[in-house]
Amino acid sequence: MASRIADSMLLFMGPHQRSIPSYRVGPHCSPGMLCLKLESILGKEIKHRKCSISMKRSKIVQAVAIPVAPPPIDSAEYRKQLAESYGFEQIGEPLPENVTLKDVIDTIPKKVFEIDDVKAWKSVLISATSYALGLFMISKAPWYLLPLAWAWTGTAITGFFVIGHDCAHKSFSRNKLLEDIVGTLAFLPLIYPYEPWRFKHDRHHAKTNMLSEDTAWHPVLREEFDSSPTLRKAIIYGYGPIRPWMSIAHWLMWHFDLNKYRPNEIKRVKISLACVFAFMAIGWPLIIYKTGVMGWIKFWLMPWLGYHFWMSTFTMVHHTAPHIPFKSSDEWNAAQAQLNGTVHCDYPRWIEILCHDINVHIPHHISPRIPSYNLRAAHQSLQENWGKYLNEARWNWRLMKTIMTVCHVYNKEQNYVAFDNLAPEESQPIVFLRKVMPDYA
Numbered sequence: 440m441a442s443r444i445a446d447s448m449l450l451f452m453g454p455h456q457r458s459i460p461s462y463r464v465g466p467h468c469s470p471g472m473l474c475l476k477l478e479s480i481l482g483k484e485i486k487h488r489k490c491s492i493s494m495k496r497s498k499i500v501q502a503v504a505i506p507v508a509p510p511p512i513d514s515a516e517y518r519k520q521l522a523e524s525y526g527f528e529q530i531g532e533p534l535p536e537n538v539t540l541k542d543v544i545d546t547i548p549k550k551v552f553e554i555d556d557v558k559a560w561k562s563v564l565i566s567a568t569s570y571a572l573g574l575f576m577i578s579k580a581p582w583y584l585l586p587l588a589w590a591w592t593g594t595a596i597t598g599f600f601v602i603g604h605d606c607a608h609k610s611f612s613r614n615k616l617l618e619d620i621v622g623t624l625a626f627l628p629l630i631y632p633y634e635p636w637r638f639k640h641d642r643h644h645a646k647t648n649m650l651s652e653d654t655a656w657h658p659v660l661r662e663e664f665d666s667s668p669t670l671r672k673a674i675i676y677g678y679g680p681i682r683p684w685m686s687i688a689h690w691l692m693w694h695f696d697l698n699k700y701r702p703n704e705i706k707r708v709k710i711s712l713a714c715v716f717a718f719m720a721i722g723w724p725l726i727i728y729k730t731g732v733m734g735w736i737k738f739w740l741m742p743w744l745g746y747h748f749w750m751s752t753f754t755m756v757h758h759t760a761p762h763i764p765f766k767s768s769d770e771w772n773a774a775q776a777q778l779n780g781t782v783h784c785d786y787p788r789w790i791e792i793l794c795h796d797i798n799v800h801i802p803h804h805i806s807p808r809i810p811s812y813n814l815r816a817a818h819q820s821l822q823e824n825w826g827k828y829l830n831e832a833r834w835n836w837r838l839m840k841t842i843m844t845v846c847h848v849y850n851k852e853q854n855y856v857a858f859d860n861l862a863p864e865e866s867q868p869i870v871f872l873r874k875v876m877p878d879y880a
Contacts, residue, residue: 515532518530518531518532521761521762523880524837524841525760525761525762525837525838525841526832526835526836526837526838526839526840526841526880527760527782527830527831527832527838528831528832528833529829529830529831529832530762530830531778531779531827531828531829531830531831532827532828533775533779533828534772534774534775534778534779534828536772536775538774539773539774540773540774540777540778540805542774543774543777543778543805543821543824543825544805544806546820546821546824546825547802547805547806547809547817547820547821548816548817548820550813550816551802551809551813551816551817551820552806552808552809552813553810553813554610554611554612554613554810555810555812556612556613558810558812559605559611559612559810559812561812562598562601562602562605562795562811562812563602563621565598565792565793565795566595566596566598566599566601566602566625566793566795569591569594569595569598569793570592570595570596570598570599570628572591572595573588573591573592573593573595573596573742574592574738576588576591576592577589577592577737577738577742578738585737585741589741589742589744589745590745592741592742592745593741593742593743593744593745593746593748593749594745594746594749594789594790594793594794595742595793596628596629596742596743596745596746597745597746597749597750597793597794597797598793598794598795599625599626599628599629600625600626600629600631600746600750601794601795601797601811602621602622602625602795603621603622603623603625603626603631603633603636604640604797604811605795605810605811606618606619606621606622606625606633607622607633607636607637607640607641608807608808609808610807610808610809610810610811611810619633622637623711623714626715627714627715627718627722628718629743629746630715630718630719630743631690631694631715632694632695632708632711632712632714632715633711633714634704634707634708634710634711635693635694635695635699635700635708635711635712636694638700638701638704638708639654639693639694639699640654642654643655644804644807646768646771647758647776647777647780647781647804648758648763648764648765648766648771648776648780649765649766649767649768649771649776650765650766650767650768650849651767651768652768653765654693655754655758656685656689656754656755656758656759657765657849658765658846658847658848658849658854658855659674659678659847659848659849660848660849661848661849661850661861664848664858664861664862668865671862671865672865674858675858675862675865675866675868675869676868678843678846678847678858679843679844679858679868679869679872680843680868680871680872682751682755682842682843683748683751683752684744684747684748684751685751686747686750686751686754687747690747695712697709723735723739726738726739749790749794752839753794753797753798753800755842755846756782756784756832756834756838756839756842757781757782757784757800758780758781758782759842759846760782760830760841760842760846761841761845761846761854761855762854763779763780763782763830763854764780764854765849765854777801777804777805778801778804778805778821778825778828778829779828779830781800781801781804781830782800782801782830782831782832783798783799783800783801783818783829783830783831783832784798784800784831784832784833784834784838785798785831785832785833785834786798786834787834795811795812796811796812796814796815797811799814799815799817799818800814801818801821801829801830802814802817802818802820802821805817805821833880835879835880836876836877836878836879836880837877837878837879837880838880839876840872840873840876840877840878843869843872843876844857844869844872844873844876845857847869848861857869
């Protein structure tokens, strides 16, 4: 209908008046709604022009906006518009198919791969002291300041995770046994089993943004969404309002099931699980004995939830955006996934210090062997050599709102389809988020 009206309009206008500007369609505008709007706009325009020509034929007739296909992602102006609408500072242009991951790695200075024991143990000191300070703040803070103390302490123990993360990637120490010990101990306060996480995380790096094989977050598959009403409701809440804590579900589902691991991994997995259960069996009762159940909630549970907020937020911001595709294994390209499919995001400086620059994530995906304290130097090199291909953002409300209200169900052509486009009657949580979340970047 819209195209027929548009064709009539083009015939009605003079040849010099047929330059049609693009009409940008919002992500939630249905074809039917668009057609009705066009009929209304064009109908009024035609009526006005008939009157204008009959009264004064010399009057210039203005062209109207009609919908056209969106510009390709390699259009600089279009990428700029997308960046603004999604909450990004820059959306990188597509990486050429012939660029390999080795090509990118070869441009990074060799010195950023070097392990520095002093810097590594300095990060341990920062995390230990900031965590101790957080526990002190919790013990002294009046009830109305406890959320601030919990936020600090949860961010501080996220630093423990990053230290264990470096150990898992063999970028903490030259002594590999020491790395395994430090990594296991760093994960214990988080009750995260080190070896199961390491095995799964290695696969995430090997299969980043591969639709089925990536072990981190990926889009919901349509068959999963349609499988049952109960599961659909759980998915809508999980990828909507409680998404900043969905790493808890991931932790439970992926790290305690021996069936998810290869036979040669089982022994190390069992050792890690034994360490975690020992910490729970000894540490939790001690906390309760000294401070009571409310003390366990104050000193352990609330900071742990703060840690999972960052675990979820970092993970989804690093790899989730409407323009970043997940691809099947036969279409997947390593360089594109790691350089083009990973996001650098700046956070308030105190968060970056406590979390040891884990937000400087693109170089970490180019090579996981780069220690966390060298990520900024590596990123600067990437900016100098590959800057136009990088996705960069500063943490803001619009960025989070885009991820939580748009990036839901996998679609090969559009990358994502929002829940409320597929099941509007069941997607009230998404509609609610879209109304209440601020939209400023």
